[in-house]
Amino acid sequence: MEAQQQAAFQQWPATRGARYGDAMRIALLAPGVQPDGAAAHTFGLARALAARGHAVTVVAPAQAGERPFRDPGCAVALLPMPPATGCRVEQVARRIAALEQALPAVLTAGRFDLLHAQDGLNGNALATLRNHLPQLPPWVRTVHRLDALRQPLLERWQARGWLSADAVACLSEASCRQLRQHHGAQARRLHAGVDLSPFQPVARTDDAAHLRALGLPDDGAPLVLALGGLQPHRNAARLLAAFASWRAARPHWAHARLVLAGDDDCSEAGAAQRAWRDALRRLGWQEGPGEPVWRCGSVPDTALPALLRRARLLALPSLAQGSGQAALEALACGTPVLLSRRAPFSELMDQAGGVSWCDPGDEDSIALGLQRAAMQPRHQRPPKVCVEHGWEHGAAAHEAWYAQVLAHRQVRRRAA
Template identity: 35%
Template structure:
């Protein structure tokens, strides 16, 4: 295949799974000889949450105070303003990773500024607001080619939209996520007041689909066995409004006698810099990730690459790419089962087996292989670019 110029659109510059996927994918595409440029609206002007080995563009955007629908509308408009001219659209392929970019590209297609676009559907959300639901559907229905990171969502798209996305999976960078300690490990331990442990890590902030309620209840039960256990809740930067669920989570912590703060039973870090995430994984004795809904669950591979055992939901997509023995699987509705699994992952023999299996599973998922699985969809869209447009 000839070298392609690929515009990758993601929804923000914050450390979320889809954004991390977009950056890593672009870096792998560049290593394959293509020019992949990641775009995102950037109201802060600070750029992406990490340095990258691929070109990036911070799309001019203003802060928006108001409901999610106003924010999404504004970000679609930001993209349309950025790609308003043929010169700005000088790419062979356009690839959106969410409904914001997908709607902007659908409009550009109708304006005949681009011939079509690729859309990766990481997962589907359920929206009470009809406009948000309409935007989600349009960003999928208007796409020229559809991709998913797991069979779970490819099958859902097939059922709901009558289309057959290719499954491209995910990857992990083993040069970044590894088990050898660095100076960042001790610095983070001091910053957050981590004690003797054990330390349980949850990634994604307090969110309903991350199943924070079960994590809190399961951790409270674990503390009965390990009184010095600490729960670190990392991340939480999101386009959607999770304030109500976060308040409920705080109430659940209080009800279980779990204080929150530096050095306390529960530590909420907020977004964590990319350079510090491997150290945070290494400091954790176990990753608690019993999510209700995930596109893939990229942080599971990252934790495994750092030698941290994982406890995950006995649901797809986890059951797609993890085998028995790679992780401990639980019913996400059962906090007792979660507590038992967390305790089991701390036992020396089980921990050793989970670490070994995790290293092997992480090594089997490379960003290069993920990037190569995109090339057929890109080639199809690039051919559209070369075909004459009828008036």
Template identity: 35%
Template sequence: MTALRIAILTHSTNPRGGVAHCLALAEALCALGHEAVVHAPDPSGRGFFRAAACPTVSVAAKPVAGTTVDLVRARIDDYLRHFASPAACDFDVFHAHCGIGGNALATLKHHRLIAGFVRTVHHVDSFADPVLSDWQDRSIREATHLLCVSHTWADRIATDRGTEIGVVGNGVDLAIYQEAPTEADLIVRERWGLGVGPVVLSVGGFEARKNTAGIIEAFALLRRRHRQAQLVIVGGASLLDHAAYGARCRAALRAHGLAIGRGEAVIETGPVSQEEMPAFYRRAAVLAFPSWTEGFGLCVLEAMACGTPAIVARRPPFTEYLRSDDALFVDPGDPRDIADAMTAALAPMTRARLRAAGSTRAAAHAWRACAERHLDTYAACARVEREPIHA
């Protein structure tokens, strides 16, 4: 295949699963001989949450005070300003991974600055606000080619759209996420006051679709058996407003007498660097990830690569790419079931079985293979891009 210039658009420079996917995908594409450039609005001016072995562009953006609709509209406009000239649109393929980028590219297509674009749908949110819902729908409807990270979402969208959708999957970098400790392990333990544990890790902050409330209820039950257990909640950077749900979770913690802070029963870190993330996985006895809604659940592969057993919801997409003995499957609506899984993960024989199975499962998901699954779609989109656009 001829080398391609690919513009990859994501919604943020923060450490979220979709952003991590874009950076790793671009790095793998560059290793295959293409030029993949990841773009994201960057109101902080600090750039992406990690250094990348691919070109990146921090799109000029300003902080926005207002509603989520105001913020999303501003980020779409940031992209439109950035790609306003033909020179900025000098790419063979445009690939959006979010509704923000998808709406900007849809507008560029209508303005005939580009011929079409690829849209990867990681998952579909349920928005109460009709404007956000319409923007999400448009970013999918207007795409020239659609991809998904799981068959679960590909099948759902294909049913709605009546079109075939490619499945590209996900990957994990085994050079970064591994069982061998690094200097970061000691730094993480000391910085956050991690004790003898057991430590339960939750990734994604206080968010309804991550089922944080269910994890809290389960952890409260675990603490009855293990008084020194700690719940570490990592991440949480999001464009969406989760304040009301976060307040509900904090109220639940207070009701259970669980303090939040360094060295306390519950530790909330906020976003952390990629250098530190493997250390959190390695320190944890188990990853609690019984999500209600996921596109794929990238952190499950990362945890497994670090030798950490995972608790996941007994529902797609987890049941799609994990076998029954790869992880501990639970009913996400049953805190006692989740708590029992937390306890089961501490048993030496169960831990040994899950560590072995998880290592095998993580090794089967390489970013290079994920990147290669994009190439036919890119080639088809590039042919569209190279056709003359007539006024």
């Protein structure tokens, strides 16, 4: 582990005195290395901050053999995590304890100016380490979303994961209001970003090879793409029922295929998996590359733009959503999207072209939204909302936030 950390630190560029002003040594603490919204947000932010001249490292828990799904363009320190066994409370407790044990060596060696946690597990570990590491630098937290949790202990961990941070950011005004109204906490809105280099409407020469590698049949069938697998907030079973209803009622779309991409291996996915199997059984459908519905698992990051360009639409009828980054990436590829009329979607894209809306709790509304999205024309260039939410703008906003937190720390030290 020590050798791995040293190798990672040696990748940092010599950026003191960079052209964007005083460079900072920043640790971005990711929830993991597999593709999900918070990890994609972390890696995109890391790359953009590094491009602005900061010395950035991504610190992420990983199972044996795991590697980051996306190149963050900076150093990466991987922290060993225990296997995901037992109930959800047991899993969370073990992961927090593992982070508390592994983080001190990385943080001490890194000599960071600031730490930025992107999830509650890292936030809980930092809350504990603040009492044991006198030289712990200031740390901030981005709250991607707040879940309604049934176990009181999970609720306490969720709150503790941001309560002791020096500053808090959210990805939507709705989340900022939730923190203010229910917890009396102030948070800054810092939006998600999209990298407009790979996510473009124009097909690349290697798109076909990426799609073949995924096992997607080259039969020209209209493709409805959903991301996030069977994670409960993705609303997959309701989407499946709505897709079947829409497909049966519209002869032109009778050969359409629903493809779910993403990792289903999360501790709370059991009920969602059962609901998915029940919906398949009621429809009499099988899963597979040539079937009406297929779960293709995690998609390599290099293949995601090709899959988005291949899709006729991206369906995200989510019950809850953190960033909206996937919707921005789809729109940047020219692909229409179906979204829940909920934050952050409703804040980010209320006036954006290529967007259709639905009530995620209503199958009929989702089916109608699928029809509307399928009839939308494809964009020939990334729309304005994607340009305005490019990572260059997002990194600049984060940079200003970090500088404010560090300046406030200095004022407090002088006053002490």
